[in-house]
Amino acid sequence: MTAGPEANTENPRATATQRSQAKELRRLALLSAAAGLFADNGFSRVSLEDLGAAAGVSGPAVYRHFPGKQAVLGELLLSVSRDLLDGGLRVVSESGDPLSALKGLIRFHVDFALSNPDVIRVQDRDFSSLSTADQAEVRSLQRNYVETWVDVLSRIHDGEDPAGLRVRAHAAFGLINSTPHSVRQHGRKIAAKSARPILEQMAYAALTSE
Numbered sequence: 111m112t113a114g115p116e117a118n119t120e121n122p123r124a125t126a127t128q129r130s131q132a133k134e135l136r137r138l139a140l141l142s143a144a145a146g147l148f149a150d151n152g153f154s155r156v157s158l159e160d161l162g163a164a165a166g167v168s169g170p171a172v173y174r175h176f177p178g179k180q181a182v183l184g185e186l187l188l189s190v191s192r193d194l195l196d197g198g199l200r201v202v203s204e205s206g207d208p209l210s211a212l213k214g215l216i217r218f219h220v221d222f223a224l225s226n227p228d229v230i231r232v233q234d235r236d237f238s239s240l241s242t243a244d245q246a247e248v249r250s251l252q253r254n255y256v257e258t259w260v261d262v263l264s265r266i267h268d269g270e271d272p273a274g275l276r277v278r279a280h281a282a283f284g285l286i287n288s289t290p291h292s293v294r295q296h297g298r299k300i301a302a303k304s305a306r307p308i309l310e311q312m313a314y315a316a317l318t319s320e
Contacts, residue, residue: 137164137175141189144182148230153183153236165263183236184244190229191251194222198258208265209318216282216313223286223309224302232286256280266318282313 142165147156158179159169176182201218205211223230240248259279260272267275286309 113270131176135166136167138166140172140182142174144186145232148183148186149259150238151229153179153232153239180239180241184240186229187192187233187237187248188244189249190226191248193257195251195255195258197222197244197252198255202258202262204244208262208278211262211264212317213314215262216286216310216317219283219286220306220309220313224306234287263317278317282317285309285313285316 122294134228138291140161143160144156147160147164156179157169158172161179161182162169162172165172172179176185197218198215201214202211220235237245237248242253259282260275263275263278264272266269
C-alpha cells in the first residue's frame with residue numbers, strides 16, 4: 111500500500127538539525143564579517159546594515175542572532191579569548207616537558223596571530239566599546255591564558271619572580287601580535303610562511319634568555 115499524497119515524509123528532527131546548522135553558519139558569517147569591518151573602519155563607524163550586507167543578510171536579520179552591534183563585538187572577542195585559553199591548556203596538557211610546552215604555546219599563538227590579524231586589531235582599538243560585563247569576562251579569560259604561560263615559564267626559569275615571568279609573556283604577545291603590522295612591508299603582505307619562523311624564533315629566544 112502506497113502512502114497518499116497527504117503523507118509527510120519529512121523527518122522533523124533532521125529538518126530541525128539542518129535549520130540549526132544553517133543558523134550557526136549565518137552567525138559565524140556575521141562574526142567573520144564583523145572582524146573585517148571593525149578592523150578596517152572601527153566599531154563606531156560600522157552599522158548593523160553594514161554587517162548584514164557583508165554577511166549576505168538584511169540589517170534587521172542580524173537581530174535573529176545578536177541583540178545588537180555591541181553584542182556582536184562581545185561575542186567576537188569572547189569567543190577568541192575562550193579559544194586561546196582552551197587551546198593553550200590543551201597544548202600544555204599534551205606536552206611532555208616545559209620546553210616542549212613553551213614551543214607548543216609559541217606555535218599555537220603564532221598560528222592564532224597569523225590567522226586572526228583583524229581580531230587582534232579590533233581587540234587593540236575597540237576593547238573599550240565592549241559592555242562592562244564583557245570587558246570583565248575577556249580580561250578574566252586573558253589573565254588565565256597569561257597564567258598558563260607563566261606556569262610553563264616558572265618551570266624553565268626556576269626561582270624567577272612570577273611578576274617578571276608575566277612581563278616576559280606579555281612581551282612575547284606584543285611581539286607576536288604585532289603581526290597585523292609587521293606582515294605588511296611597503297604596502298605588500300609578507301607570506302605567513304616567511305613570518306612564522308621569524309616570530310617563533312624571536313619569541314623563543316626572548317622567553318628562554320637568562
